[in-house]
Amino acid sequence: MIxxxxxxCMEREEMRELQSKRLCETVNRVYYNVPFYRNKMQELGVYPEDIESIDDIVKLPFTTKQDLRDNYPFGIFASPMEDIVRVHASSGTTGKPTVVGYTRKDITIWSEIVARTLNFAGVSKDDFIQIAYGYGLFTGGLGLHYGGERLGATVVPISGGNTEKQIQLMQDFKSSVIACTPSYALYLAESMQERGIDPKSLNLKVGIFGAEPWTEAMREKIEDSFDIKAYDIYGLSEVMGPGVACECESKAGLHINEDHFVPEIIDPNTLEQLPNGQKGELVFTTITKEGLPLLRYRTRDLTSLNYEKCECGRTLVRMNKCTGRSDDMLIIRGVNVFPSQIESALLKINEVLPHYMLEVDRVNNLDVLNVLVEVDPVFFSDKIKELEQLNKRIKKAIVDIIGINVSVKLVEPKTLGRSEGKSKRVIDKRIIQ
Known part of the structure; x- marks a missing residue:
């Protein structure tokens, strides 16, 4: 089903020709409409006429998340605001989000590629898709929503949380597809079992899971719990949102919609492009976006690419599951969290020292973040009430910045390890393979 x-199923040379044409158009668009890119290209001595084919992509400048923050909120938009019909945003390290703008054409393309990715996983117009990703500024909910409608399926826009209602609607509506984070899927299964409901008794047949790293062991557990097929979907708001790539029914890598997003793999240290098949940092150039086209955007995700034809019949390049990141960002319950965010919250509280440790774990199939903080000896007290009040203040300060619940543990001075080099701030106990 394609x-x-x-x-x-386009032949490789034909795809390269399409990408070349669209890349040249995009380079012209950003050079003449985005001062940020014009300056970056001029610094490198590169001009639109120097880009003649997809092979010339290596001449172009990289873009980072910091660039989007530095040009907050709309500084890298290539379309006038009167043509922007929607904005989304994702969390940033300083409290300011990275903002993404979409023209009407962008929304149409987004809907089309999400419909395509849902179809990769065997979803059709006959399905009921229950979307349990968050709606709002997060791209997950609305991204899947419009794609499901474009496919012709029946969309149930329940958003995240509200577990009782999720279960009720899956039973009453006979939802055949669930779209959410993999950890929430397992939480749903456990919640049903606690209520005496067999998850396998539902009408579910497919799960579309993303927004956080997950293992093959987790896939097996989800599939066994619900008796469904679980597929990995990949996207990031800066590049578009969900639908950049998704597994097909062969589950042999995620097909990238490379007629819209050109992938590269680079060495994160040298920034040199790596040969096909080698693992490195994933970089995307958007070649059809109008609102926020990006040149060589560094995702920081580590993976490799496979250009061989898939057994499903598709020739779209496949990316392997991401095995980690080239920076210190954590993905916790679908939210991007940086240690520097935690640090900025702690530095505003006089009673604590700038020594902390983040412990990330998976408990009852949900990601949890524990923050260990050293208390300044001047303020350290054996009065439980005072420590409890301090704990609450720290927790609120952190939650206000990152937007998700955390557990805070206060420890005595000099409890946490010290380092002469770069401090190790994170212990990730989740096993991602």
């Missing part, structure tokens, strides 16, 4: 055979 949604767009012309694109999904």
């Amino acid at each position: 949604w767009n055979k012309t694109i999904e």
